[in-house]
Amino acid sequence: MNVVTTVDPRDGRSRSTDLTETGDARLETIAGQASRAARWLSGLGRLGRAAMLDAIGESLESRRAELVATAEAETGLSRARLDQEVTRAAVQFRLFGDVLRDGGYLEAMIDHAADTPLGPGPDLRRMLVPLGPVAVFGASNFPFAFSVAGGDTASALAAGCPVLVKAHPSHPLTSHASGEAIESAVSGMGGPDGVIALVYGEQAGRSLVRHPLVRAAALTGSLGAARAIQAAIDERADPIPLYAELSSVNPIVVLPAAAADRGDRIAEGLFASFTGSGGQLCTKPGLAFIPSDPGGDQLVDTLRSRVASAGGAVLLNERVRDAFVNRAAAFERAGARVSARPQVQPGAGFIVPPALLEVGLPDLTAEIADECFGPLMVVVRYGEVAELDVALATVPPSLTGSIHSVAGDDAAVVRRLVDVLAARVGRIVFDGYPTGVRVSWAQQHGGPWPSTNAVHTSVGATSLRRFLRPMAWQDAPEWILPEELRDEYRVIPRRVDGRLEPGME
């Protein structure tokens, strides 16, 4: 069996681990365990699973030092960032604990038997039930919050679905340690093997989504990865949903009055947003529309000088580094002026300086408007606000779009920009930056293709809807119903005969 290797992106050195790529026999074992674990998770009930999620959060935090040190050596991300990411992962598990305790996520509905315009109607009761074992593909850029211990895992477990994670090859040891932290919390509650399990290797990832017991897949990754996973799913007799978060340019529009009013502050904000975590965030702003006027000139000057004095960022792996350098060069060939050109220093790890590119709005091509993963932003200088409509329509649909304005701006102009962005993104940010995604009830992390492929979010309370399906019971005897659908169970929000009952606390 192939040994799994790990690479330290700070020096580019590779070494072997004790882990091996997952073969078919092992996959068969863990799929069977996951199928049995689904019954255990169901038997735990909402409150039991909430306790389990809290315990997982605690387990992650209790291993914080080990997790951060392991991830630092595999990702090159800073300790401060990784430390906060462990917190975020724990927060995510706890948020889903709250979601479970609330119970509204079940969308419980009761229609009592009644006469209807179509004759006597039977008693109908509906709620959401788990899909079954879920395959999760860990992302490279968030070794905790979008990986083994990430939001896909947390939301799937909350839904009652066991999770089989394909570990990202960029951080196998972090993945392994995260899996152990989760397993330890689960077994502390008397849970069986298979509530969570990891697989290693590309082939194992494909086998995973082809396995008959796997009922859904979730991915945060590239379009290429999504295509490969979808191709494997297409080999199944029974298709399963793939929830994929893929590619996002996250345009930012700075209106003239905002540039004049607080151009320096916006420049600082943009710099922090596009260079933080080496620009390796799905919400990194890739395009900023800045006015061609004195306020805009000042803003861009400040940006240029911040970029010029910035140190290099360690990128996650060699592939990311090479793609970044190639993409920056392609933008330049396509007509963008480069304020800082990233250089690869041989033998020095996957380190690059940030890159700022500039282009006039008439020269903005589809190529320059495409995503570049890493610390690169393209500044697009525009003359008239009226030109932005058409320009924004050439930007690929994205997770987010941002508008910087001042209170005195023409409401019609802002409204028009909001309308254009609303058709093309899933979250509109006002006077702020898209990075730093808040983990909460109302978060939406998903948008029109290619930012995601589904009408759902992969972050926030509602993301567990992806791993649930509706189920109805018709004229069921009370004792056979899930307790949440029995008449006298009034603890959770339910819709009874069409009327919402908020639930008692």
Place this chain on the structure above:
Amino acid sequence: MNVVTTVDPRDGRSRSTDLTETGDARLETIAGQASRAARWLSGLGRLGRAAMLDAIGESLESRRAELVATAEAETGLSRARLDQEVTRAAVQFRLFGDVLRDGGYLEAMIDHAADTPLGPGPDLRRMLVPLGPVAVFGASNFPFAFSVAGGDTASALAAGCPVLVKAHPSHPLTSHASGEAIESAVSGMGGPDGVIALVYGEQAGRSLVRHPLVRAAALTGSLGAARAIQAAIDERADPIPLYAELSSVNPIVVLPAAAADRGDRIAEGLFASFTGSGGQLCTKPGLAFIPSDPGGDQLVDTLRSRVASAGGAVLLNERVRDAFVNRAAAFERAGARVSARPQVQPGAGFIVPPALLEVGLPDLTAEIADECFGPLMVVVRYGEVAELDVALATVPPSLTGSIHSVAGDDAAVVRRLVDVLAARVGRIVFDGYPTGVRVSWAQQHGGPWPSTNAVHTSVGATSLRRFLRPMAWQDAPEWILPEELRDEYRVIPRRVDGRLEPGME
């Protein structure tokens, strides 16, 4: 341009209509109109759209006589059945009116700015917004309730999405008349062209889902139709969701005590359920598991005699008739005994008698357990209740599964059957029959593949979720927010800082 023909299934005669197949130029026109109509629907607001849906319901009922007569000549379904179906279509539009007035479907959530374990969190507000123009493929078997004026159209319009319907070739004139009824109600409210539009012809159907302005598709139809539509969608640069309701066997289990207690009544119920509307219902019970004991014998005897004395049913079209006859013959070749063998009478329209097939449980093959559209049911005789687990696992996942039991039955046996069915269906019916789908809040019409391809329902209040996507506003000024997300708008159910507020009436 090709003229559209209509066939009277009662005599098999074909005649030309004034309708022509839809060409590319016309499709371009109506797609553009639909895109503009989306803005009009959005501007109407929830309450305006609710009024529009009510008006459509009224318009359909005001044209009841014309619609029923037109559909009778195109489908061969009875006047009584078609009359009730017009009522059902109107009920569906009105249900979505109620859903809009309630507003809970928006899943509105507000997270005020707050300190979080990850630092200051921005103000986030989320609700669901329409996807845009939707392609609906009318079904043959419900010329109203699953066709132009059907649940897909009603739920998409409710969501705020214009609808482009591919008319089913089995009832073009009914489709046209239904479209006019809807258009008339829309234009009575000052609505533009493009809120609803029809296309005719297979090629137009494929072009429809390839059109860049079309944002989702919905189908009730065959696996073959779904594959053809998906293949057309796969040609797009940007994939769109296809919500397909496809194939369902709807197994029914009669436990021994129920057969002994009320075998005759169950036989009557089964007969009515599998022969009603010529057995051409997605929820028709195709397999009935009956005990091999005196109670079961009596039940099956009653069924046989009801079938033997039944008249013929007019099937919807030649293709349905031929597929039915061929499938029945294939079941017989696969080992099922035939109590009544369907015969085709040349020149007499698409008329067949109902067919009852019988097989012992050990001889139940995958072929016999597959769907046969039309008035055919396979009776499977079982010896021991314990055998049912494995047998049910060979039945393809379905929309529904039903269990007939008595109060004195072993709870463990019933629970075990419910567990087996719950993994394989979307609705479990107790002591009843799956046909006669109630249109209400808690309905679930969808289940694991191949019954549907999505974690949603195509009937009932929640079916509009298919045509919505979540959208979030971060730190938005109040005036730019949809009114449902403003602090003081407390009319609808909303989740504010994680706490459900039921809304004021």
